[in-house]
Amino acid sequence: xxxxxxxxxxxxxxxxxxxxxxxxxxxxxxxxxxxxxxxxxxxxxxxxxxxxxxxxxxxxxxxxxxxxxxxxxxxxxxxxxxxxxxxxxxxxxxxxxxxxxxxxxxxxxxxxxxxxxxxxxxxxxxxxxxxxxxxxxxxxxxxxxxxxxxxxxxxxxxxxxxxxxxxxxxxxxxxxxxxxxxxxxxxxxxxxxxxxxxxxxxxxxxxxxxxxxxxxxxxxxxxxxxxxxxxxxxxxxxxxxxxxxxxxxxxxxxxxxxxxxxxxxxxxxxxxxxxxxxxxxxxxxxxxxxxxxxxxxxxxxxxxxxxxxxxxxxxxxxxxxxxxxxxxxxxxxxxxxxxxxxxxxxxxxxxxxxxxxxxxxxxxxxxxxxxxxxxxxxxxxxxxxxxxxxxxxxxxxxxxxxxxxxxxxxxxxxxxxxxxxxxxxxxxxxxxxxxxxxxxxxxxxxxxxxxxxxxxxxxxxxxxxxxxxxxxxxxxxxxxxxxxxxxxxxxxxxxxxxxxxxxxxxxxxxxxxxxxxxxxxxxxxxxxxxxxxxxxxxxxxxxxxx
Amino acid sequence: xxxxxxxxxxxxxxxxxxxxxxxxxxxxxxxxxxxxxxxxxxxxxxxxxxxxxxxxxxxxxxxxxxxxxxxxxxxxxxxxxxxxxxxxxxxxxxxxxxxxxxxxxxxxxxxxxxxxxxxxxxxxxxxxxxxxxxxxxxxxxxxxxxxxxxxxxxxxx
Numbered sequence: 051x052x053x054x055x056x057x058x059x060x061x062x063x064x065x066x067x068x069x070x071x072x073x074x075x076x077x078x079x080x081x082x083x084x085x086x087x088x089x090x091x092x093x094x095x096x097x098x099x100x101x102x103x104x105x106x107x108x109x110x111x112x113x114x115x116x117x118x119x120x121x122x123x124x125x126x127x128x129x130x131x132x133x134x135x136x137x138x139x140x141x142x143x144x145x146x147x148x149x150x151x152x153x154x155x156x157x158x159x160x161x162x163x164x165x166x167x168x169x170x171x172x173x174x175x176x177x178x179x180x181x182x183x184x185x186x187x188x189x190x191x192x193x194x195x196x197x198x199x200x201x202x203x204x205x206x207x208x209x210x211x212x213x214x215x216x217x218x219x220x221x222x223x224x225x226x227x228x229x230x231x232x233x234x235x236x237x238x239x240x241x242x243x244x245x246x247x248x249x250x251x252x253x254x255x256x257x258x259x260x261x262x263x264x265x266x267x268x269x270x271x272x273x274x275x276x277x278x279x280x281x282x283x284x285x286x287x288x289x290x291x292x293x294x295x296x297x298x299x300x301x302x303x304x305x306x307x308x309x310x311x312x313x314x315x316x317x318x319x320x321x322x323x324x325x326x327x328x329x330x331x332x333x334x335x336x337x338x339x340x341x342x343x344x345x346x347x348x349x350x351x352x353x354x355x356x357x358x359x360x361x362x363x364x365x366x367x368x369x370x371x372x373x374x375x376x377x378x379x380x381x382x383x384x385x386x387x388x389x390x391x392x393x394x395x396x397x398x399x400x401x402x403x404x405x406x407x408x409x410x411x412x413x414x415x416x417x418x419x420x421x422x423x424x425x426x427x428x429x430x431x432x433x434x435x436x437x438x439x440x441x442x443x444x445x446x447x448x449x450x451x452x453x454x455x456x457x458x459x460x461x462x463x464x465x466x467x468x469x470x471x472x473x474x475x476x477x478x479x480x481x482x483x484x485x486x487x488x489x490x491x492x493x494x495x496x497x498x499x500x501x502x503x504x505x506x507x508x509x510x511x512x513x514x515x516x517x518x519x520x521x522x523x524x525x526x527x528x529x530x531x532x533x534x535x536x537x538x539x540x541x542x543x544x545x546x547x548x549x550x551x552x553x554x555x556x557x558x559x560x561x562x563x564x565x566x567x568x569x570x571x572x573x574x575x576x577x578x579x580x581x582x583x584x585x586x587x588x589x590x591x592x593x594x595x596x
Numbered sequence: 597x598x599x600x601x602x603x604x605x606x607x608x609x610x611x612x613x614x615x616x617x618x619x620x621x622x623x624x625x626x627x628x629x630x631x632x633x634x635x636x637x638x639x640x641x642x643x644x645x646x647x648x649x650x651x652x653x654x655x656x657x658x659x660x661x662x663x664x665x666x667x668x669x670x671x672x673x674x675x676x677x678x679x680x681x682x683x684x685x686x687x688x689x690x691x692x693x694x695x696x697x698x699x700x701x702x703x704x705x706x707x708x709x710x711x712x713x714x715x716x717x718x719x720x721x722x723x724x725x726x727x728x729x730x731x732x733x734x735x736x737x738x739x740x741x742x743x744x745x746x747x748x749x750x751x752x753x
Contacts, residue, residue: 179662179698187698194697201661201700202751209665209753236666239616239645242623243663264663265620268698275695283692290621290717334627353631360628371624372716592621 051125057089072455073126073529080114080131084143087116087129091148095120095127097436098145100558101155102542103163107190110135112165114142117529117540117558121433121447124454128529137164137186144170151436154566155558162188177263177595179204180211188271228252232577236264240342240581243591246568253576258569266595273555278304278523281552282374288557289592290371291334292535294320294327296593297376300555302457302530303543304378308519315500315514316380317459322496323375324458324532325489326363326393329400330356331535332486335440335588339479340411342585343420348411355403358396365392379519384512387504390497400490412483421475425571425583428473435567438560439537440588444481445473451533462499463492475586482588523549536560536588559593608651608677609734612727615650616643617670620657622683622717629720636724639731647673652730657717658686658693659703668753671707671742679730679740682709683723685716692716707748708741 054074055066064077078086099117106113116129133142144167146153154176156167161175164186175183181204186192197204219231232248235241243264249256269288273281285300286293298320305312333356337349360370366389367373367382375382411417432442442449448467452460468484470477503509525547531540537560544554564587571583618626629636630643644650647670659667671678682704685691690701700706710733713726733740742748 179660181661198697205661205664206752208662212665236663237615237617237647237670239643242618243620264660264666265658266660266662266698267658267693268696272693272696287621287692290624334624350632353628354633357628357631357633370628370719 054090054093054095054125054127057093058086061086061089069128070455072124073128075128075130077130080133080142083129083131083145084148087118087145087148090118090127090129093120094122096149096433097121098149098152098155099126099436099538099540100542100556101145101152101159102556102558103159103165104544104554104556105135105163105189107135112140112163114159114165115542115556116145117542119436121449124449133165140164141166141168143168144173146170149436150434151563151566154562158562162186164189177266179208179263179266181205181207187268229256234580238581240585242589244565244589244594246580246584248572248577248580250577253578255572255575255577255580258572260565260568262565262591263595265591269596270555270557273552275551277521277551278378278519281555282377285555285557286372286374287592288539288559288596289331289536289590291590291592292327292331293371293373294323294376295532295534296539296557297374298324298458299530299532299534299539299541300543301376301378302532303528303541303555304523305519306528306530307523307526307543307545308378310379310517310519312380312517313514314459315503315509315511316516318496318500318503318509319381319385319515320376320458321460321463322393322493322500323363323366323373323381325493325496326359326396328535329486329489329493330359330363332482332489333359335535336411336479336482336486338588339475339482339585340417342581343417348407351403351407355396355400358392358399362389362392362396365389377516380514380516382515384515385500387511390501393493393497397490397493400486404487404490408483412480417479418476421479421582421586422472423474424575424579425475425478425586426473427567427571431567431570432473436563437537437567438563439534440478440481440485441473441560441564442537443468444470444477446471449538451531451538455531457530457532459496459499463495465492475582478586478588521550525549534560534593536564536590536593539593557593557596559596561589561591561594564589565594605735605737609731611640611642612651612731612734613642613644613649614652614654614681615647615670615674616645617647617653617667618656619659619663619667620684620686622657622686625717625720626654626656626683626723629723631720634720634724636720636727639724639727641724641727647671648675650674650678651734652679652681652727653707655680655682655687655703655707655709657684658691659700660698661700664700664703664706665753667703668707668748668751671748672753676743677734677740678742679733680704680707680709680742681726681730682712683726684713684718688712688714705747706751708744708746710741 095118333352540558542556711729
């Protein structure tokens with residue numbers, strides 16, 4: 051951290067402070083952005099987590115937030131600068147030429163806030179549908195109701211744009227060759243709601259342009275209409291496969307602003323529930339990988355295991371998936387001891403099946419032949435594109451927020467990075483299974499600890515789960531990171547004075563960066579590799595579009 | 597002759613295939629319904645990759661503006677008789693995304709559904725129960741709701 055401070059002192063820095071020990075919060079003038087970014091890059095801050103503008107309507111400024119991460123030293127830098135809010139002058143230099151991982155994040159900022167990035171190689175709108183082009187839906191003064199009044203015209207615009215796109219494709223493609231543009235999705239069984247525009251020559255892929263936003267619910271805008279507790283409904287719908295950990299991330303940010311410390315019991319419960327949720331997601335992820343290859347057995351087996359873990363969630367919260375179990379101030383419900391019996395059943399089920407899954411599917415020779423050399427991501431690419439989670443660890447990059455910046459009770463949990471070496475599709479499957487086993491181990495640790503402490507009388511499972519968090523929060527901002535099942539989720543929460551609802555919540559979700567890699571990974575491959583590589587990246591459209 | 601006709605309706609209703617098309621998060625519980633514990637294949641349900649062989653289109657939860665044309669196109673590609681099942685609160689009134697203006701809050705006004713399944717997301721048992729409703733409709737030879745009305749007929753997609 052001292053090195054970074056020293057290196058940055060060469061520039062004109064408006065303010066600098068250490069934030070949460072891991073972060074250096076630096077405010078600069080927007081004209082110095084490129085120079086400072088270069089210094090950061092030289093210091094090893096190669097990954098850019100996200101670019102998040104905040105619109106301050108009353109102060110008439112747009113605040114840009116850049117979150118840089120150093121994957122080696124695990125130190126992070128939070129860069130802030132102001133740019134004019136006026137739509138004509140709302141411009142800043144693009145850091146994409148320097149940090150390729152910023153590409154889509156800058157496009158998102160452009161589509162949502164109308165921030166133009168000078169020197170961006172490909173500044174097209176992303177996520178939003180055609181009716182939002184050249185509009186700024188996330189700005190505070192955007193009139194949603196007026197926009198909504200024309201729903202029929204808006205849909206017509208989307209339809210027209212699609213037809214026009216097909217016509218342009220027809221005109222530009224060489225009719226005498228076998229060149230064509232295929233739409234992979236949104237109705238493809240392996241795709242989910244995403245459309246890949248695959249430019250191919252016969253079977254060989256020339257390039258891929260992902261069209262995303264088919265499940266864009268504007269969650270980041272939706273939370274600003276709800277109170278701090280109500281917002282968890284939107285936050286957990288980031289992706290239903292693993293909803294607990296995204297709520298943990300949001301609640302930590304709220305607690306930080308409210309200056310509330312949750313109880314030790316609630317921290318352990320967050321670990322326990324988070325890992326259960328991770329298992330239910332990873333089980334589906336493994337199934338998705340094999341489904342994409344055309345084998346449904348592992349999906350069925352894992353779905354069976356997953357049901358047992360959902361039984362535990364159901365006994366705890368009353369809902370299988372939409373649990374809303376984490377709330378600012380702790381966890382929503384107390385713990386009855388018979389709930390842990392359900393959990394024990396699930397653990398037994400996993401232990402009884404895991405050897406078979408490992409022998410038959412994870413070490414499957416046919417799968418190895420098919421996937422061992424496909425979709426390789428190097429460790430260098432992981433860093434420059436800020437990939438995280440399973441994908442990053444499969445390439446041998448040792449990052450895991452649970453270890454690097456421990457939250458909840460993870461500091462007391464014994465765990466290590468689950469890594470593979472090559473970063474191929476096969477390695478990603480192995481990592482997934484490795485993490486399943488790791489999560490089981492963590493659950494066992496957490497369960498043992500909770501049971502022992504209840505026995506000792508240190509935890510009161512029916513009273514300790516919540517501490518009071520005030521309904522109105524002071525002015526402030528916080529970031530919180532959690533290791534979600536797919537990777538790091540970064541929540542940037544801004545509140546106003548006496549706030550009842552979030553002023554701005556930026557959710558950085560891992561699938562966004564991973565989808566960015568598709569074009570790079572699939573160039574030169576054949577059409578039959580698309581489902582395999584797409585499935586191995588473990589993408590969920592929920593957190594891709596938000 | 598009448599009897600033979602009944603036989604076809606019965607046969608159709610006992611092997612209901614649905615277009616494999618996910619528009620929202622309820623598809624997760626749909627996957628659970630396909631899984632070993634709830635195993636909807638016992639009742640003859642099967643997801644099919646192409647709408648050309650499908651009998652039922654499931655609106656799996658939320659429908660955004662961007663995906664609506666694709667949804668309607670999928671429906672148009674299905675052969676008659678075809679039915680629509682609406683899953684979850686989103687398909688009814690926008691559900692938890694009711695305040696979000698990127699989401700269509702009344703997808704069933706555009707594409708009328710033959711049965712609704714409540715919940716966010718609905719439980720797998722409820723999904724199977726909803727499909728049983730469709731089955732009844734198929735058996736009786738009743739025309740589907742979408743064939744009788746809905747905004748989709750006036751829309752270009």
